[in-house]
Amino acid sequence: xxxxxxxxxxxxxxxxxxxxxxxxxxxxxxxxxxxxxxxxxxxxxxxxxxxxxxxxxxxxxxxxxxxxxxxxxxxxxxxxxxxxxxxxxxxxxxxxxxxxxxxxxxxxxxxxxxxxxxxxxxxxxxxxxxxxxxxxxxxxxxxxxxxxxxxxxxxxxxxxxxxxxxxxxxxxxxxxxxxxxxxxxxxxxxxxxxxxxxxxxxxxxxxxxxxxxxxxxxxxxxxxxxxxxxxxxxxxxxxxxxxxxxxxxxxxxxxxxxxxxxxxxxxxxxxxxxxxxxxxxxxxxxxxxxxxxxxxxxxxxxxxxxxxxxxxxxxxxxxxxxxxxxxxxxxxxxxxxxxxxxxxxxxxxxxxxxxxxxxxxxxxxxxxxxxxxxxxxxxxxxxxxxxxxxxxxxxxxxxxxxxxxxxxxxxxxxxxxxxxxxxxxxxxxxxxxxxxxxxxxxxxxxxxxxxxx
Amino acid sequence: xxxxxxxxxxxxxxxxxxxxxxxxxxxxxxxxxxxxxxxxxxxxxxxxxxxxxxxxxxxxxxxxxxxxxxxxxxxxxxxxxxxxxxxxxxxxxxxxxxxxxxxxxxxxxxxxxxxxxxxxxxxxxxxxxxxxxxxxxxxxxxxxxxxxxxxxxxxxxxxxxxxxxxxxxxxxxxxxxxxxxxxxxxxxxxxxxxxxxxxxxxxxxxxxxxx
Numbered sequence: 001x002x003x004x005x006x007x008x009x010x011x012x013x014x015x016x017x018x019x020x021x022x023x024x025x026x027x028x029x030x031x032x033x034x035x036x037x038x039x040x041x042x043x044x045x046x047x048x049x050x051x052x053x054x055x056x057x058x059x060x061x062x063x064x065x066x067x068x069x070x071x072x073x074x075x076x077x078x079x080x081x082x083x084x085x086x087x088x089x090x091x092x093x094x095x096x097x098x099x100x101x102x103x104x105x106x107x108x109x110x111x112x113x114x115x116x117x118x119x120x121x122x123x124x125x126x127x128x129x130x131x132x133x134x135x136x137x138x139x140x141x142x143x144x145x146x147x148x149x150x151x152x153x154x155x156x157x158x159x160x161x162x163x164x165x166x167x168x169x170x171x172x173x174x175x176x177x178x179x180x181x182x183x184x185x186x187x188x189x190x191x192x193x194x195x196x197x198x199x200x201x202x203x204x205x206x207x208x209x210x211x212x213x214x215x216x217x218x219x220x221x222x223x224x225x226x227x228x229x230x231x232x233x234x235x236x237x238x239x240x241x242x243x244x245x246x247x248x249x250x251x252x253x254x255x256x257x258x259x260x261x262x263x264x265x266x267x268x269x270x271x272x273x274x275x276x277x278x279x280x281x282x283x284x285x286x287x288x289x290x291x292x293x294x295x296x297x298x299x300x301x302x303x304x305x306x307x308x309x310x311x312x313x314x315x316x317x318x319x320x321x322x323x324x325x326x327x328x329x330x331x332x333x334x335x336x337x338x339x340x341x342x343x344x345x346x347x348x349x350x351x352x353x354x355x356x357x358x359x360x361x362x363x364x365x366x367x368x369x370x371x372x373x374x375x376x377x378x379x380x381x382x383x384x385x386x387x388x389x390x391x392x393x394x395x396x397x398x399x400x401x402x403x404x405x406x407x408x409x410x411x412x413x414x415x416x417x418x419x420x421x422x423x424x425x426x427x428x429x430x431x432x433x434x435x436x437x438x439x440x441x442x443x444x445x446x447x448x449x450x451x452x453x
Numbered sequence: 454x455x456x457x458x459x460x461x462x463x464x465x466x467x468x469x470x471x472x473x474x475x476x477x478x479x480x481x482x483x484x485x486x487x488x489x490x491x492x493x494x495x496x497x498x499x500x501x502x503x504x505x506x507x508x509x510x511x512x513x514x515x516x517x518x519x520x521x522x523x524x525x526x527x528x529x530x531x532x533x534x535x536x537x538x539x540x541x542x543x544x545x546x547x548x549x550x551x552x553x554x555x556x557x558x559x560x561x562x563x564x565x566x567x568x569x570x571x572x573x574x575x576x577x578x579x580x581x582x583x584x585x586x587x588x589x590x591x592x593x594x595x596x597x598x599x600x601x602x603x604x605x606x607x608x609x610x611x612x613x614x615x616x617x618x619x620x621x622x623x624x625x626x627x628x629x630x631x632x633x634x635x636x637x638x639x640x641x642x643x644x645x646x647x648x649x650x651x652x653x654x655x656x657x658x659x660x661x662x663x664x
Contacts, residue, residue, distance in 0.1 A: 045481075046545015063508070067498045075495055077482030077549055126478035166477050169493055174502065280507045283620075323620060324510060324538070 038131065039407065039452055040084040040121035041068070044076035048365075049406045054320060055327035055362025056403050059197050062322060063285055066190040070176050070232055072165035073122055073129030082122035086452040090114040090139075096441035100433045105139060111447070114139045117158060119452075127165060133158035135257075156257015157222050159187045159196075176232040183254035184221040185244050185272050185295075188228070191287050193316035193331035196221070199356055199372065211376025211392045211421065214337035214352050216293045216312040220244065223264050224295070225251040226272065238276040243269040244295065246303070265303040270295035283323040289316045299343055306342035313337075325364040332357045351379045365406070370399040370413075378421070390422040393439075409450045417442045482549045488557025495546070496558070503565040509618035510538075515567035519559035521612040524637060526555045536634035538624075569616035570661040581659025584652060592647035597656065605663055610637075615663035622657035 042049055045068070050056040052065030061069065068075050093109035105112050120132040135158040165178030180188040186196035195217045213219065228242020246266045247255035255263070276289035291314040296307045316333040337352045355375045362368040377392040395418065401411030417439035426432035436442065478486055479494045486494075492504070496514070500506045504514030514522065528534035529547035550558075572578050585605065588596040597614065601607050605615030614622065629638050630645035648656070 042545075046548050048541035051542055064498050071479060075479040075481070075498070076545075077480060123480070126474040126480055166474075167479075167494060168477075169497075169502070171502065283508050283510070322508060322510060324624070 038084050038119050038121040040079060040082045040119055041073065041076075043079045044073075044082070044122045046076065050365045054192075054322060054329055054360075055368060056365035056406055056409075057327070057329075057360060057362050057368055057401075058409075060192040060329055060360070061190055061197075062320070063280060067176070069163075069190050070165060070178065070230075071167050072127060072163040072178055073131060074126060074165065076123065078123050082120055084119040084121060084452055085116065086119065086450070087116040088114045088451075089449040091447040093445045094442070096436045096443070100435055109445070109447075111449075112139045114448075128163065129165075130160070130162045132160040132162075154257060157183060157254050159184050159221070160254055161188055163188075174234050177230065179227065179229050180242070181225070181227045183223075183225050183247055183251075184218060185216065185224055185226060185242075185270075185293055186218070186274075186291070187221070188230075188240070188242070189274065191276065191289060191316065191318050192329065193287070193289070193318040193333045194291070195314065195333065195335065199331075199333075199358060199374075211354070212350075212352050212378045213376060214312050214335040214354050215295060215297070215310045216291065216314055216335050216337070217354055220264055220266070220295060220297075222255050222258055223247060224266055224270070225254050226270075228272065230274075235280065236278060238274070238278065238289075240272075240274040242272040242274075244272055245269050248303075260303075261301055263301055263303075265298045265301070267296040267298060267307045284319065284321050286320075287316075287318045289318075290314065291316070296342075299341075308342055309340040311338045311340075327360075327362045327365075329360040330358070353377045353379075366403050368399075368401045368403070370397075370401070372397040372399070390425065392419070392421040393417060394419040407451055407453055409448075411448050411450075413446050415444045415446070416440070481546065484549075484551045484554070486554065488554050488559075489561045491550075491554060492558055492561045499542070504562045505565070505568045506618070509620035511618075512621045513567060513617055514562040515565035516606070516616070517559075517562050517613050518607040518609065518611065519556075519563045520610045521607060522559040522562060523555055524610055526550060526558065527552075528637060530555075534635055534637070536625075536628040536632065539634070567613075567616040567664070569664050570619070572619065572658045572662045574658060577655050577658045578662060579659075580652070580655035581657070584648075584656045585659055589647060589652065594644055594647035594652075597660075605660055614660050617657075617660055619654070619657040619661040622660060623653055626653045626657070 039049075041052065045051065048056075049058065050062075052062055052068055054060045054062050089111050091109050091111045092106055094107035097107040098104075101107070115135060115137045117133050117135040120130065123129040134155070136153060136155045138153040159182070161180055161182040163178055163180050165176060168175045182188050184196055186194050189196060191197070223246070224244040225247035226242045226244035228240055230238065230240035232238045244266060245268070246263070248263075271292070271294050273292040274289065275291075276287050278287045279285065291312075293312040293314075294310065296309050298305055298307045312335055314333055314335040317331070319328075319330040321328040333354075333356050335354045339350045339352065341348045341350075353376065356372065358370060358372045360368060360370040373396055375394045378390060380390060395415050397413050397415045399411055399413035401409055403409050420439045420442060423432060423437060423439070427434050427437070475483070475485065476490075477494070478490070480486065481491075481495065496504075499508075499511040500514050501511075504517070506513055525534065526547050529539055529543040530550055532540075532544060534543075584594070585597045588594045588599075597605065600611045601614050602611070605613065607613040625635070625638075626641075626645050626648065628634050629641045630648075645653075
């Protein structure tokens with residue numbers, strides 16, 4: 001689950017000293033592991049991770065990996081124990097934050113046990129399969145209240161996706177259709193450019209910043225529960241319609257670990273629509289897609305009262321070249337969001353956007369380099385009741401990684417901030433420390449060791 | 454919430470109905486699945502509809518000689534073929550196939566109509582054409598057609614090589630030349646040693662464009 005600043009927290013932030021540097025540190029580090037390379041699946045198919053993940057680079061899916069997921073994780077032979085475990089160690093170094101807040105695990109570069117997950121993954125019947133992740137965040141407080149300490153850890157549900165699928169083909173036409181029940185809008189997607197996938201590899205991965213991120217960018221992860229139907233025709237046209245509601249009642253097991261005080265409650269059912277066109281040629285494949293998501297979220301983490309109407313539109317693109325020993329992946333996504341605040345007089349509105357572009361290269365499924373560009377903007381209506389400052393950010397994150405064996409990945413990335421919105425304004429309001437006046441003061445280096453078995 | 458409950462109920466119904474959904478099965482451990490169904494529901498994900506793969510990572514299987522394909526599938530199953538891609542992709546897929554399924558798979562792919570590439574490097578194609586028909590006497594490389602047939606369609610356990618992806622042929626010739634990962638192709642080892650990289654590329658490019 002990626003951390004997202006709620007409207008209530010935005011208001012609170014005005015009154016708190018040094019919140020932003022802390023928030024920055026937390027947004028840079030508090031995301032839970034995307035459900036990704038799952039050895040339980042590899043045991044089911046008997047194949048190497050790179051069959052489904054591009055160059056062994058989880059969570060990015062190959063064409064085969066996409067078909068494996070779209071057909072409900074049902075290919076292969078059912079494992080007697082369809083479980084897998086994952087552990088992540090991270091080290092974060094942030095000199096700017098250390099200068100303001102003193103040395104601690106969020107900024108001192110010490111290698112820390114960050115998170116571990118238990119996966120259930122695999123086929124249940126010929127048509128039904130599931131991926132369910134339960135995560136123990138050892139070093140992080142699940143992004144709910146901007147605190148790191150004490151490092152008592154929290155446990156909770158993580159990405160979960162139950163699927164039912166059919167595959168019909170007669171030689172001329174090929175149709176895959178199915179149903180997904182999941183707890184993160186977009187986690188059912190199979191393209192790496194979608195918001196739930198591709199940009200975050202391990203807790204603290206690149207793409208983090210202090211901009212107010214559109215809600216489609218995992219803002220309701222493990223808080224909403226949705227069901228939807230999809231079709232994929234002739235490996236060319238993909239269409240999906242889903243509806244998301246608050247994950248409470250009988251579905252609260254899918255939002256377990258999120259206290260009610262931190263839940264974002266949805267009014268009614270939020271529509272989620274996904275369209276994509278795909279094409280394979282030679283050793284390349286490409287996708288261009290569109291996503292619409294429109295949740296009405298009650299304000300102040302309450303389950304009732306006025307709500308804020310979020311309307312998110314995303315256009316995304318992906319290109320892959322796969323031919324051993326080389327793989328190249330390019331991903332783009334552009335999310336634009338309007339927020340209509342229910343409690344405002346009139347029709348106060350903010351617009352938020354998040355543009356991300358990422359290019360990766362792997363060699364022999366062992367060595368990889370990645371470059372990510374991220375630009376978040378928050379355009380504030382002067383009548384907005386909760387937001388008077390320009391936040392937003394622009395960052396570049398180069399990464400190198402090494403996969404010594406398919407179950408282990410070791411990587412280093414450095415995030416370079418080139419803008420952080422209205423720094424002077426935020427300093428004047430006391431939400432940014434005066435000691436750090438340049439975007440570069442927030443640059444962060446990040447080292448991780450990931451393993452799954 | 455009622456709608457979500459309805460979805461849960463429908464999901465339950467689907468779960469029950471899915472238990473006996475053999476026509477839709479991709480279960481590699483179910484001996485009751487036919488070879489044709491496995492080809493459509495499993496193999497086609499990489500090897501393409503009708504065995505005409507798009508990505509050169511995966512060989513074209515359409516029109517492949519059934520005896521050769523049967524040997525290869527059994528070699529994947531027994532781990533007798535151990536080039537890296539065989540281990541990474543095919544050992545797991547083939548691990549529970551029955552002899553009958555393997556026979557049916559081989560028969561299915563032999564009956565499919567192969568498509569072929571359209572190489573544009575005419576000089577390279579011509580060089581490959583000469584190697585295919587004349588061999589390379591200086592390095593004791595016999596003409597390919599002597600074993601693989603006049604059209605490169607193969608016979609018995611000599612594989613069809615016409616219309617195969619050039620990149621796949623290149624990689625397999627390197628496997629045969631430099632490793633012992635394909636012991637059933639030992640007869641090709643001496644031939645592969647007589648070919649340099651340029652000649653391997655030439656003959657592979659030529660074959661990729663043959664029908």
